[in-house]
Amino acid sequence: MAIKFENITLYTGTGKKFTNSAIIVQDDKIIASGDEALQQEAAETIDGSGKTVLPGxxxxxxxxxxxxxxxxxxxxxxxxxxxxxxxxxxxxxxxxxxxxxxxxxxxxxxxxxxxxxxxxxxxxxxxxxxxxxxxxxxxxxxxxxxxxxxxxxxxxxxxxxxxxxxxxxxxxxxxxxxxxxxxxxxxxxxxxxxxxxxxxxxxxxxxxxxxxxxxxxxxxxxxxxxxxxxxxxxxxxxxxxxxxxxxxxxxxxxxxxxxxxxxxxxxxxxxxxxxxxxxxxxxxxxxxxxxxxxxxxxxxxxxxxxxxxxxxxxxxxxxxxxxxxxxxxxxxxxxxxxxxxxxxxLNVQDTVGSLEKGKAADFILLNEDPENTIQAFRNIDSVYKGGKLVHDQRNRKFVHSY
Structure with missing residues (x-):
């Protein structure tokens, strides 16, 4: 099932930053990010207002x-x-x-x-x-x-x-x-x-x-x-x-x-x-x-x-x-x-390391933008690995995924 995170600030990992942006993940892959994701629909949409998304x-x-x-x-x-x-x-x-x-x-x-x-x-x-x-x-x-x-x-x-x-x-x-x-x-x-x-x-x-x-x-x-x-x-x-x-x-x-x-x-x-x-x-x-x-x-x-x-x-x-x-x-x-x-x-940049179409859905949500405050790197909302939620800081919960 495709999940869309919208209204986010997005750092791609390749030196680019987008505001009021989006990312769509399905299973363990990113299927769209940035402008492309804004134009696509998904089975589930999550409002990420105030959140910043980075690669893992x-x-x-x-x-x-x-x-x-x-x-x-x-x-x-x-x-x-x-x-x-x-x-x-x-x-x-x-x-x-x-x-x-x-x-x-x-x-x-x-x-x-x-x-x-x-x-x-x-x-x-x-x-x-x-x-x-x-x-x-x-x-x-x-x-x-x-x-x-x-x-x-x-x-x-x-x-x-x-x-x-x-x-x-x-x-x-x-x-x-x-x-x-x-x-x-x-x-x-x-x-x-x-x-x-x-x-x-x-x-x-x-x-x-x-x-x-x-x-x-x-x-x-x-x-x-x-x-x-x-x-x-x-x-x-x-x-x-x-x-x-x-x-x-x-x-x-x-x-x-x-x-x-x-x-x-x-x-x-x-x-x-x-x-x-x-x-x-x-x-x-x-x-x-x-x-x-x-x-x-x-x-x-x-x-x-x-x-x-x-x-x-x-x-x-x-x-x-x-x-x-x-x-x-x-x-x-x-x-x-x-x-x-x-x-x-590590020679794995073609499959992971940036939020681009076709790459592994390893990403994190921050509650603040690091360009506004360096402390944002400590203010984690959630962590996703392979498209699965593995840590939910809001509920102080580590999610085991087998």
Missing amino acids: FFDMHVHLGMDGIADPFSQVETDTQATSAYRHQVNAIKQLQSGVTSVRNLGSKWHIDLSYRDAVNSGLLSGPTVYGSGQPIVMTGGHGYPLATEADGVDEIRKVARQTLKQGADVLKLMATGGVMTPGVDPGSPQLSEKEMQAAIEEATHAGKTTASHAQGTIGIQNAVRAGITTIEHGIFLDDKTIELMIKHGTVLVPTLAAPYYIVQNANTGGIPPHAIKKAVACFTAHKESFNKAVKAGVKIASGTDAGTPFNLHGDFAKELELMHEGGMTILDIITAATYDAAAV
Whole structure:
């Protein structure tokens, strides 16, 4: 049955905005939007006066196996496989309730994100669409090793890449530098080499998959970009040369501004490992400055939170959008980065990521227009995935759809 939402403000996700507009969905697809939808009738019409409709958000960097506790690696190291699987489901539902209908999970021990993805896709569980990396690939003792696969040298990296793809990974995650959360490593120091990453990226490309690199320090970012990485995660120390290199190669930045923000904001609450606080504080200002420079230069941006890191909770996607706005992005560009451009990173932009005829009916209704107030991203009326109502904020109800 076709359902028409009319009298709405409509953001398509492709940089366009319409007022007093409409959208028509049938089953799991959009059959008309904008002027075309205004001219068509539907079996059911819903008056959306005062509502704003956006494509469902993509959070391009999450860890569903971590809750955002003060020391999430301790959680990873003590969870059983079953507990971790339950945790994935609980956190994924929080994402869905915040308007995130698709997540790119960049690191789960035992490749549990891939099993969770399959459970959602088969209808066994309700949740957002999941694109998973399984266990990240790191050098021995590299950043994130508690939930990763360690390997050294081109041949070992190539074999692990093939093994991870065999497990069904949608994306390979590689650690190009040290990071904040792992003790004994420096965020600015290179880890996997350009040649090592190139071997993994080559395997991913052969399999039709994409890649992502945790990359905070300048040299490591440059190594990853030259190796052909799809996205740079974090990008804390970006200089002009690195930004030019990213633009030349078409590399996308997933900034995860919320990750250091929440560590710094909660530094005195106790529980966050001291090494993480020290490194986050040292990186905080540089991260904001790097993001602002990247935006001004025209680097392609896709939204991602790094949800699961300390105090960076699943379901708080709006904070990342607010920080992106503070960093110089317009509301229209933020919406595109969180929808169509994110889908394009995953090569699924032809089927999802914008409110256009023939695409998946993943969309959200807000009670306000984000161009009037940034707080609108938090004021969710309802969430639809595959044309079905999955969250009704008015009644504070999560709707399971099997």
